[in-house]
Amino acid sequence: MSDHPISRFDVPGLDDLPDDIRDTILAVQDKAGFVPNVFLAFARRPAEFRAFFAFHDALMESDDGLSKAERELIVVATSARNQCLYCVVAHGAILRIRTKSPTIADQVATNPAKADLTERQRHIVEFALAVADRSADITDADLDEMRAKGFSDDEIWDIGAITSLFALSNRYANFAGIRPNDEFYSMAR
Amino acid sequence: MSDHPISRFDVPGLDDLPDDIRDTILAVQDKAGFVPNVFLAFARRPAEFRAFFAFHDALMESDDGLSKAERELIVVATSARNQCLYCVVAHGAILRIRTKSPTIADQVATNPAKADLTERQRHIVEFALAVADRSADITDADLDEMRAKGFSDDEIWDIGAITSLFALSNRYANFAGIRPNDEFYSMAR
Amino acid sequence: MSDHPISRFDVPGLDDLPDDIRDTILAVQDKAGFVPNVFLAFARRPAEFRAFFAFHDALMESDDGLSKAERELIVVATSARNQCLYCVVAHGAILRIRTKSPTIADQVATNPAKADLTERQRHIVEFALAVADRSADITDADLDEMRAKGFSDDEIWDIGAITSLFALSNRYANFAGIRPNDEFYSMAR
């Protein structure tokens, strides 16, 4: 177990937290067996904690349109582009679980063009990377192209929205130096 | 008044919205005299609407540590870097109001290095642009440098957090093609 | 009225100028009601002053082929790419006057892909940005494509030439720190 700090900012003790936030943290600990550090790092700012996890759950806990695995694929691909260690390691683990593939997360994080993706997955990743890297250049024609490839407007929105949320999340983790728990590295290998 | 669409995605009618979202929209219309398009564009996704504006209010509606004007300065500088038309135009107007300066928003949006900024404002903008552009490179030393310049940990967190929120917001506005209301362009000139 | 210096270099007094340069400056003051700072900043170098304004007038004061509004559109789009505060602010004002649109200059300066442009305007801006950013890559095929879109050789030359002139102008304004007059910011809003 590492003794490196989990954030560059103070992390409050569980006893100092508002009830709802402590409850959320205890629930995730129950389920995962450990507390992912992002919960502890955000806890110093209850309003941001609540908004962030509300955003997260709205976009990541659904199989409507995009599957949960496809949603994690977007997170890993765009977080790797932003070199966010926390998100690549933590969501890489979740992607391995969701896809039952021990290799896809490392592939997508290292070089999406070389990953073993279906055509649909490839379209999702390419659109997500465009939103991550050069959203200013996206035109009506890009959306029409996604529609022509068979994506619904809600699916396109979801790809853009998940990428946007992790543009936020990656930057928080990077400026605050949020450290991934050691547990994530070896999960579902 | 422009007749261009305000988003590339369907915008629900007020009558079709959950009560809390309709109430929020009517309240902002009452206060501003018009409904900023970002409210209408997000309304098709109530959960994201609620999370986004909760995030926004937590970070932008405070004079604690960073002043409201400084918070808007971060938004304009980083949104210009991301070429987000909605955020530059809408928050440019708010920045003019908050600072009572008719020129600072255009200066910061065009070239922060040439803007009439105080030394403190310049430090804020430079750290914000680093988080916007190359958050992966931020080290402990960068935070220590900000502390040495007189910023508290909460102020540093706020600069990083606001930049992160608008990394999200800029990408949403860019992929969804959210159009700034014409009213913003001439406000507080 | 700002008391910031208008240039990083000494600005000669009107009485110390050659007659033709003083006459030019007095004429523009008569017409505009103020002296744009670029005239004063260039005045320390009479030969460069004469060459620059001769170049400017040859390329900007014509409705032959490209309209004057189209010429200003090129200036604002490419000057924004080069983050030249003087040219974006001063020519943004002229573009608003020429187009009678209070919004187009801010749109083009912030994100040309989101600006309310006609198809012809869009082609002009895209070719101009290619010359501004990556002129080395322009091939015979790019010119043929412009011809196929209906542009004459003289129009193509003008787009390239105006972009080239402001590649010069933007760099002069940037290294010399030429400050836009406050009057420009609010003109024709």
Add this chain to the structure above:
Amino acid sequence: MSDHPISRFDVPGLDDLPDDIRDTILAVQDKAGFVPNVFLAFARRPAEFRAFFAFHDALMESDDGLSKAERELIVVATSARNQCLYCVVAHGAILRIRTKSPTIADQVATNPAKADLTERQRHIVEFALAVADRSADITDADLDEMRAKGFSDDEIWDIGAITSLFALSNRYANFAGIRPNDEFYSMAR
């Protein structure tokens, strides 16, 4: 002798030119033994021809402050950065003549950091490349640094101005496809 076209645009015959432009061209032919293609390519636009060569002569034909060799050094370094074949080849030849060095032009064009430059030459090249590549970032402090290295304000202006002129010249040559005369390649080797 190459039979490739010297420009992507029509080149007028000598007989069709205004007298002053024909005289200029004949004079350079007398002196150099051939007509550098830039004169012919610009001749289709007499006003731009006159402004360009007036600018050129004002900045390049002087040993006041910067030597003529130093001025050519700026041209070769920045034109290589802009990948302008005409200017690298033609001004590379002139730089060899001015410096009496058969190797410096190829060195500066390929990699300025590896060129055999004096400390003063290195400072000149570095400031010129900053103006060529990222003029928006130049601050008062950069000018103060140049002054501390012993450069006068007029020398600093000249470095910036020559770089600006060739930012123009490089883009003209690149969009118009102006071809360097074969004679330049082997001059002063």
Add this chain to the structure above:
Amino acid sequence: MSDHPISRFDVPGLDDLPDDIRDTILAVQDKAGFVPNVFLAFARRPAEFRAFFAFHDALMESDDGLSKAERELIVVATSARNQCLYCVVAHGAILRIRTKSPTIADQVATNPAKADLTERQRHIVEFALAVADRSADITDADLDEMRAKGFSDDEIWDIGAITSLFALSNRYANFAGIRPNDEFYSMAR
């Protein structure tokens, strides 16, 4: 076991190989339990096979100056920069073995600035990334700085040389589409 092709180019059968190459391949299979695909992919070109593995062994099989673990660290850091899936996955496994750390390879590949490195390791990685990304800018002063940090000339050469070798190796693997063996992903986790 994957049934994806291991290269975009034909891979010769063992029986068709020169004796020395077949012997090398059988020896590595004996030792590792499988044949890393890079051996098979290079086998179609015996002369390049021999030169590549001679280069590799000269630089990677030594604890003189740089330790073997430090050598692998250079490979993983620079191969991640070049997005070479083969080298990141295969040498990531070797780095885990050499360092006995299950996390360092993923850290260095995702974001070297966030990796748990000693000061010496950090200096090595930073110099290696400079050689990988912008070798043209390396000056005498950069070498002097490394010497001042305690590195011998042979160590500096080794960092540069290993980075250079994997600049080659990464490009081979990328253009030829060499696929990492599935075995590497889970080794030494």
Add this chain to the structure above:
Amino acid sequence: MSDHPISRFDVPGLDDLPDDIRDTILAVQDKAGFVPNVFLAFARRPAEFRAFFAFHDALMESDDGLSKAERELIVVATSARNQCLYCVVAHGAILRIRTKSPTIADQVATNPAKADLTERQRHIVEFALAVADRSADITDADLDEMRAKGFSDDEIWDIGAITSLFALSNRYANFAGIRPNDEFYSMAR
């Protein structure tokens, strides 16, 4: 003759070298009339010397598929992209010899898009530059496109392999500061 050092690292005397390396150096001196500095710079590392020149000869001394001139064309184009002074100057000379053209090396080094290339040469250079700059993005489709243009698999491999070898060579020459012999600059002009 220059008195600048030929490398940033010690260069052994001929007498201190292993026999095979001394013999190689004497042979090249016999043939060329001088010893290219790369031989002397590599001599401090006999194993790397042998591997490098074995690689070099395997890829550069053949007219099978790609001609020797085409191989040198790849070297000059990609070495210029990497700003490697040694390789541009030395292989520029060889390219002039192989093509009997006094201008092609300077053209390709300065701006490949403006060089007088045949269609086949242009395809070779474009693929080589893709491998040099962005090999991670190369897909199966890029190889199919080369095949459709008439290139055999062995030719495509050779373009990729030569580019990879000089990705190595350029970085060695850049970090070690290997200086091109003055003789190369004027050869075959």
